[in-house]
Amino acid sequence: MPDPKKETRPKSRGASKRIPAFLNKPRGVKNWKEASSWLEWRGIEDIECITPDQAGVARGKMMPSNKFTSNTSLALPSAPFMMTISGDYPEDGKGFEYPEDDGDLKLVPDLSTLSVVPWESDPTAQVICDLVHQDGRMVEFTPRNVLRRVMDAYDKRGLKPVVAPEIEFYLVRKNPDPDYPLSPPVGRSGRPIAGGSGYSIAGVNEYDELIDDIYHFSEAQGLEIDTLIHEEGAGQLEINLRHGDPLELADQVFLFKRTIREAALKHDVYATFMAKPIQGQPGSAMHIHQSIIDKKTGKNVFTIADGTESEAFFHFLGGMQKHVPNALVMFAPYVNSYRRLTQAASAPVNNKWGYDNRTTAFRVPRSDPAARRVENRIPSSDANPYLALASSLACGLIGIVNKIPCEAAVTTTANEDEIDLPRGLLEAVDLFEQDEDLRQLLGVQFANTYAAIKRAEFETFMEVISPWEREYLLLNV
CATH class of the missing domain: 3.30.590.10 (Glutamine synthetase/guanido kinase, catalytic domain)
Structure with a gap:
């Protein structure tokens, strides 16, 4: 585990060169050119491309940093955003329908969120991503997009x-x-x-x-x-x-x-x-x-x-x-x-x-x-x-x-x-x-999806027998 007080830095490239301000920023760059320099300057090996699901859990993909900056297309299925906290899926109904093809959604990195992952042993960075459809339309039911909509x-x-x-x-x-x-x-x-x-x-x-x-x-x-x-x-x-x-x-x-x-x-x-x-x-x-x-x-x-x-x-x-x-x-x-x-x-x-x-x-x-x-x-x-x-x-x-x-x-x-x-x-x-x-x-699609997930989570909870039930019902009813 690296010392969290120290940032990963490459060896000095000479005192005569002035370091661009964006390289010193711990969080966020403006464009892909700056991202490449930021990652190289820190010796970053891996990138976590993450996005919050309905529970706020980080979902996404990890990849080498050189692949991240080479115009690689990132994708996730819609399934993780229609899943309960226990990993189950709700039934169709009340406006919710699970997509039959479960096609890919595009992960679009928000470079303003780029930062290091200081608890990793290897030099690692993370970036929060937005989700869009293949034609570029915003995915209505993902949490980050719901907040953007408001x-x-x-x-x-x-x-x-x-x-x-x-x-x-x-x-x-x-x-x-x-x-x-x-x-x-x-x-x-x-x-x-x-x-x-x-x-x-x-x-x-x-x-x-x-x-x-x-x-x-x-x-x-x-x-x-x-x-x-x-x-x-x-x-x-x-x-x-x-x-x-x-x-x-x-x-x-x-x-x-x-x-x-x-x-x-x-x-x-x-x-x-x-x-x-x-x-x-x-x-x-x-x-x-x-x-x-x-x-x-x-x-x-x-x-x-x-x-x-x-x-x-x-x-x-x-x-x-x-x-x-x-x-x-x-x-x-x-x-x-x-x-x-x-x-x-x-x-x-x-x-x-x-x-x-x-x-x-x-x-x-x-x-x-x-x-x-x-x-x-x-x-x-x-x-x-x-x-x-x-x-x-x-x-x-x-x-x-x-x-x-x-x-x-x-x-x-x-x-x-x-x-x-x-x-x-x-x-x-x-x-x-x-x-x-x-x-x-x-967003109606988000509302229908979220309500279906919560109903499914309640049904999962109802399958569990609690200590209270064993204590007060076991021998008394």
Whole structure:
């Protein structure tokens, strides 16, 4: 394993030659000519051409770097984007049809995402790819393209969304047997860390070397961490990312998940982004901060000249309140996700909003008027970042376009009232299928494909007999 603090560099070519700026950039080039030089300068041998599937798992191909830069055509079948998390395929129906020919889709590298893979022993780079049909048309049902579609809808209206995700995750002991519950790993003190360690510096320091590797791996890939904290759960951490373009931030979350898992494995533990990995411990969220910029003026459309909230701000919130419950299947995509969404817990189960109120689904943090934003606190960390960002922004845009009014801000505890969200995966799928505004904005082919996958995953889950059933039903019924 190479030292993640050091980047792979060829031997000096002479001090008299000035190095082009793009060669020093850890992430992204403008064109294929720069890509060839960037790879050669780093002595890269292999390229991982990756793209996120519906679960946010990296799919793709690996190839030698000289083949990558020689106009080689890259292709993937559509099957990986119609597959459940367990590797099964949904049945046809309700608008979903598996393509009879399962023909190839083209992988188109996005060279702005080119970066090294710092945990590999051989010099390796990675690039995130888009998918298009053979005739160049965008593939509607792939997650990266779904987010692009929503961003294009904003762009047509002269608007640009800005987001900042926060991702929580757990470090747990290795667990090769899924029948056993997960448990916190042993830190440098020799003891497993306990819960109730929110914002504890000592809690972060328990995993000093692992966190150092996360930082070093991230720096080598050009990924920017804003802050890192210990959350409330035992061995639960949170990484906050700097605000920026939704597609760039979704790419960063996609790569961060890979990075954190690899750093954890190096230290003989697992990193998990399950929404509720440990019974009795808090769940893991992926909070999304959102604001909208007017492209002509560069100003935040949530704020008017006198510094108060605009109509667009309230309509954005109205869209969130009306449509986020119907989009929950993208924020809580698995059966396990709904174990996090429970009453009187830190995760909201309502569709209310409030100023700096963490018990509401949509929190408006304290900020200067120019930085006014809406935090969506519903998504869990198991969500595909591309789909979570796309659906959250879609709900807000529908509110702005249709001028949907929002309810009054809540100033009291909101998470002990009635539950406003679907309580399970099938109910969430049903609501999603009924929301035509949301389906049209995200893409009907994607909506049909995603709903079919989620129904199939639920059926797979129902085949499993849980410990609860054996404990309470075995001898009592």
